[in-house]
Amino acid sequence: MHIDWSGLGQVLGVSLVLGVGVVTLFSAGLAFADRGNKVVPALSFTACVAVVLYGIYLVAVH
């Protein structure tokens, strides 16, 4: 029996950064949009779209 602790740790680390990161970016975009700002939301939503496209790419090649 072998438990892949480092694999588990990696999954935890990477998904924490990606999951919390995307939600933070998106939320910040929404907050700035609510105040009438256009630049920050555009940047943050673009970054989110890029992460999602990368996700689709991962699904496709895996």
Next chain:
Amino acid sequence: MEILVVVVVVTALVFDFTNGFHDTANAMATSIATGALPPRVAVAVSAVLNLVGAFLSIEVARTISSGLVDETRIGPAVVFGGLVGAVVWNLATWLLGLPSSSSHALFGGLIGATWVAAGSDAVRFGAVVEKVVVPAIASPLIAGLVAALATFAAYRLTRGAKTAQRGFRYGQIASASLVSLAHGTNDAQKTMGIITLTLITAGTLPAGAAPPLWVILSAGTAIALGTWLGGWRIIQTMGRKITDVESPQGFAAETGAAAVILTSSQLGFALSTTHVCAGGVVGSGIGKRLADVRWTVAGRMVLAWLLTLPAAAVVGALAGRTASAGTAGVLAVAAVGLLVAVGCWVLSRRNPVGAHNVNA
């Protein structure tokens, strides 16, 4: 022999179908609960993405059981028994509205059927702990933590922002779609693998053959049809009963789940979509307010997770044993399976849950 192969293929597709409607909730429950998508539209989107997902991946499941049992020692009768165990458990948990892992049901059914047919030494218990038990404990915890932190951040950052709710609903559509796509890729592949390997054992396909187009088409269609039917009872549990999901929570839960699913499959550390998504929903309740999670519902769900593998194993063992007795045994198992399916459906009509009352 020929009849048995046909029966296995059909049963595998039936399993794939139950897999679809059992798991619609994973991707779409929170989007339906927050009104990001109307119920009918949500299941249709999820169905299409599951179908696309089935065609998307070039990686093919090369094992029936992911190495949990010694596959050189199992025949079509055992695979049939395992599938019946998985289908019966999926139907029973659907009736109770409990999100449980379809993969665990399948593994349990195969383990039970193999154990009875080929002895306990044909089951690799080390692999069971490594590939089933550890991920089952880890995935809801990881997804729950990610979703809790993400929910906290989402509420904190958008405090007082009146237009944010609508924005989160759009975001939810994207993250839920990604989960559906990943689901189609993973779960439809499982059925394709089973059908292909059964055809190889029967000599219909050469060893090492890729799934023929009709296998890809039928597996993708079965899971998409199941998804489209919508497992409304489970959607209601995930979207309404565990915690009252608001759009920032739904977005955080789905994004967290998508991140965990994609990361784990990329790193070759397979986690159950159901455990991840349910963990995400619980986490999104904790992230907003601890008291917001209905722990009795969550506890019942965890109990179902613990029971999934052994319960499917018992049914799989009985079915596999009976099916091994010959054509009459196979037909008997098929008839009993059909009766159970009809019975579950009849019982479900007593308090029907559908698109009209899923958010009630």
